Amino acid sequence: MPDDRVNSFMTGPDEQGRFGIFGGRFVSETLMPLILELERQYEIAKTDDTFWAEMDDLWTHYVGRPSPLYHASRLTEHLGGAKIYMKRDELNHTGAHKINNVLGQIILARRMGKTRIIAETGAGQHGVATATVCAKFGLKCIVYMGAHDVERQAPNVFRMRLLGAEVVPVTSGRGTLKDAMNDALRDWVTNVRDTFYCIGTVAGPHPYPAMVRDFQSIIGKEVRWQLAEQEGEGRLPDTVVAAIGGGSNAMGLFFPFLDDPSVKIIGVEAGGKGVDDRMEHCASLTGGRPGVLHGNRTYLLQDDDGQILEGFSISAGLDYPGIGPEHAWLHDTGRAEYVSITDAEALEAFQLSCALEGIIPALEPSHALAHVMKIAPTLPKEHIIVMNMCGRGDKDIFTVAKHLGFDMKI
Amino acid sequence: MTRIDQTFARLRAEGRKAFVSYIMAGDPDTATSLAVMKGLPGAGVDIIELGMPFTDPMADGPTIQLAGQRALDAGQTLEKTLAMAAEFRKGDDRTPLVMMGYYNPIYSRGVDRFLTDAKAAGIDGLIVVDLPPEEDDELCIPAQKAGLNFIRLATPTTDDARLPKVLQNTSGFVYYVSITGITGAAAPEAADVAPEVARIKAATDLPVIVGFGITTPEAAEAIAGIADGCVVGSAIVKDIGEGRPVAEVLARVAALAEGAHRG
Numbered sequence: 001m002p003d004d005r006v007n008s009f010m011t012g013p014d015e016q017g018r019f020g021i022f023g024g025r026f027v028s029e030t031l032m033p034l035i036l037e038l039e040r041q042y043e044i045a046k047t048d049d050t051f052w053a054e055m056d057d058l059w060t061h062y063v064g065r066p067s068p069l070y071h072a073s074r075l076t077e078h079l080g081g082a083k084i085y086m087k088r089d090e091l092n093h094t095g096a097h098k099i100n101n102v103l104g105q106i107i108l109a110r111r112m113g114k115t116r117i118i119a120e121t122g123a124g125q126h127g128v129a130t131a132t133v134c135a136k137f138g139l140k141c142i143v144y145m146g147a148h149d150v151e152r153q154a155p156n157v158f159r160m161r162l163l164g165a166e167v168v169p170v171t172s173g174r175g176t177l178k179d180a181m182n183d184a185l186r187d188w189v190t191n192v193r194d195t196f197y198c199i200g201t202v203a204g205p206h207p208y209p210a211m212v213r214d215f216q217s218i219i220g221k222e223v224r225w226q227l228a229e230q231e232g233e234g235r236l237p238d239t240v241v242a243a244i245g246g247g248s249n250a251m252g253l254f255f256p257f258l259d260d261p262s263v264k265i266i267g268v269e270a271g272g273k274g275v276d277d278r279m280e281h282c283a284s285l286t287g288g289r290p291g292v293l294h295g296n297r298t299y300l301l302q303d304d305d306g307q308i309l310e311g312f313s314i315s316a317g318l319d320y321p322g323i324g325p326e327h328a329w330l331h332d333t334g335r336a337e338y339v340s341i342t343d344a345e346a347l348e349a350f351q352l353s354c355a356l357e358g359i360i361p362a363l364e365p366s367h368a369l370a371h372v373m374k375i376a377p378t379l380p381k382e383h384i385i386v387m388n389m390c391g392r393g394d395k396d397i398f399t400v401a402k403h404l405g406f407d408m409k410i
Numbered sequence: 411m412t413r414i415d416q417t418f419a420r421l422r423a424e425g426r427k428a429f430v431s432y433i434m435a436g437d438p439d440t441a442t443s444l445a446v447m448k449g450l451p452g453a454g455v456d457i458i459e460l461g462m463p464f465t466d467p468m469a470d471g472p473t474i475q476l477a478g479q480r481a482l483d484a485g486q487t488l489e490k491t492l493a494m495a496a497e498f499r500k501g502d503d504r505t506p507l508v509m510m511g512y513y514n515p516i517y518s519r520g521v522d523r524f525l526t527d528a529k530a531a532g533i534d535g536l537i538v539v540d541l542p543p544e545e546d547d548e549l550c551i552p553a554q555k556a557g558l559n560f561i562r563l564a565t566p567t568t569d570d571a572r573l574p575k576v577l578q579n580t581s582g583f584v585y586y587v588s589i590t591g592i593t594g595a596a597a598p599e600a601a602d603v604a605p606e607v608a609r610i611k612a613a614t615d616l617p618v619i620v621g622f623g624i625t626t627p628e629a630a631e632a633i634a635g636i637a638d639g640c641v642v643g644s645a646i647v648k649d650i651g652e653g654r655p656v657a658e659v660l661a662r663v664a665a666l667a668e669g670a671h672r673g
Contacts, residue, residue, distance in 0.1 A: 016544065024544075024545060025542060025544050025545065026513060026540040026541065026542075026545060027540060027542060028468070028469045028539050028540060028542070028563065028565075029542055029562070029563045029564065029565045029567070029568060029576065029587070030469075030563075030565040030566075030567050030587065030590055031567075032542040032543075032544065032567075032568075032572075033567045033568065033569065033572060034567065172472065172475055173465065173466065173475070173479070178466060179466075182466050182467075182468050185468045185469075186468065186469070186471075186592050189468075189469060189590060189591060189592060190590060190591040190592065190595070191590075192567055192590045291514045291517060291518060292512075292513045292514045292517055292540065293466060293514060294466075294468070295540070297517075300514075302514070302518065304518075305487045305488055305489075305515055305518065305519075306464075306488070306514045306515035306516070306517065306518025306519065307464065307465045307482060307514075307515065308465045308466050308514070
């Protein structure tokens with residue numbers, strides 16, 4: 001890693017919580033003191049060995065880290081170009097990368113003496129991870145979920161309830177993930193004394209984007225040593241690829257490589273039915289512009305009047321009209337490249353992973369895989385691509401069956 | 411001196427408390443909300459807060475959220491809200507107008523352009539919920555330079571250590587949010603609010619106005635009695651949302667104003 005910190009991409013955010021013009025703390029006064037206190041407590045925890053010792057212990061024995069770095073040999077052969085590795089974060093407890101971050105936040109909440117945990121969830125993966133860790137520590141857990149998603153994701157709603165969480169269907173606004181986040185913020189404003197808001201992605205007011213990134217960075221850190229182990233000392237990936245809704249799994253994979261200029265970084269947004277004027281997509285960077293929502297400035301899907309639009313994607317986990325502010329900054333500085341993949345392309349990748357590797361991926365990483373399918377054939381055999389298999393597809397089989405015209409009724 | 415400063419000077423001279431009322435611009439449509447707006451001064455309103463609808467009003471309860479949705483569904487835009495203000499100004503050059511809402515529609519229009527337009531429309535002050543003092547460079551400082559008051563919210567979580575920071579770039583008045591919670595939530599007890607108001611008044615010469623949760627003339631009287639005035643929003647917006655005629659809405663406002671003025 002370069003010693004030249006001035007030209008480093010890894011020093012952000014600044015004291016105002018900004019990555020360039022992005023990020024910040026755009027919250028109501030009621031929440032401001034809470035966010036400052038959270039920042040103070042996180043700064044203490046982050047340099048405290050006992051905090052990380054507790055994390056490491058749970059990551060190993062509860063989550064099952066490190067997750068494998070897997071050479072997808074048949075996929076590599078099929079695509080006939082670059083060598084493809086999958087970072088298997090879908091093998092984590094609860095089946096996705098979400099728990100990496102939840103553990104960190106809940107341990108912090110316990111240190112802060114908070115007894116009531118709230119969270120927002122879209123597809124339900126972050127909600128399930130939060131309910132899981134709350135059950136483990138005996139904490140009260142309330143999950144806000146758009147009423148529409150509650151209907152679509154019944155199995156995850158039941159999982160959360162089994163785990164002892166209260167799932168609150170959100171009917172305000174249009175009843176989607178962004179509305180769930182609004183209601184979680186309303187809860188927090190109302191219950192300021194005992195409540196900790198466990199945000200599921202690298203968005204929200206400072207310090208959330210940095211804190212969630214730090215917890216998810218375990219993904220990229222593991223990739224560094226695992227690839228060296230398999231490919232030889234010092235060997236770095238040539239390209240890293242990850243799907244982006246809010247962008248936490250991607251930030252976790254990207255961050256440890258930001259200062260390695262030889263590593264090409266590609267984020268894949270959900271292109272829905274195609275990124276065009278119909279706005280039936282969730283590609284904030286390719287189809288949005290900078291704005292302020294949920295405590296931070298970032299690229300947002302919005303109309304000419306600054307009203308926020310609904311995202312659209314086959315994947316409920318990517319269905320958010322914004323993106324983490326650090327991604328917005330990496331986009332504008334050109335350090336990372338952001339592309340989009342349509343629903344149809346993601347579905348094709350989903351099936352290819354099942355057929356060739358025996359891995360049923362979630363629809364989110366299917367987007368990343370679809371982009372790998374596009375670029376791998378154009379690259380030489382010695383080029384190494386690492387894609388983040390950030391979640392398993394059990395939750396998505398009903399959606400996929402519907403799109404493939406398969407009758408699930410037995 | 412803005413119209414806000416002049417209004418408080420006049421009220422102080424008369425020994426009266428201020429009654430501030432909130433309506434959502436464009437709810438249920440531009441014409442109706444303009445009719446309500448024009449009737450507010452006659453109903454005893456000293457300062458009008460004109461809500462700017464936003465899709466994601468994170469600090470508001472269901473009543474204000476739904477009002478914003480109705481307005482947006484009816485096609486309300488920031489442009490139309492500014493035009494409403496300008497239209498109101500043609501017939502009333504005295505009542506202060508404060509635009510209240512969230513930052514993104516303003517940011518989307520462009521801060522400089524918005525400030526020029528707001529000033530031209532006869533706006534006197536701004537309350538932007540998601541701009542705490544930590545983000546003063548965004549709009550607060552430019553607004554003050556443009557001659558608009560930037561009115562800040564102080565809350566029960568604003569402790570003594572933080573209070574000077576909140577007051578530093580505030581002008582016009584301080585809006586004390588009497589509860590931790592969202593608009594339209596449970597009413598505060600005047601006795602509980604009084605020491606908080608005293609705490610803020612000890613730190614500033616600005617008038618302190620209390621809002622959130624006030625729905626009756628009695629509550630308005632009690633709260634105004636321990637501050638420089640009070641704000642009523644959700645109770646009025648609820649009447650509008652139920653489709654009550656303008657005259658009936660204004661009668662409710664008049665009763666609340668009388669309560670506040672008794673305080």
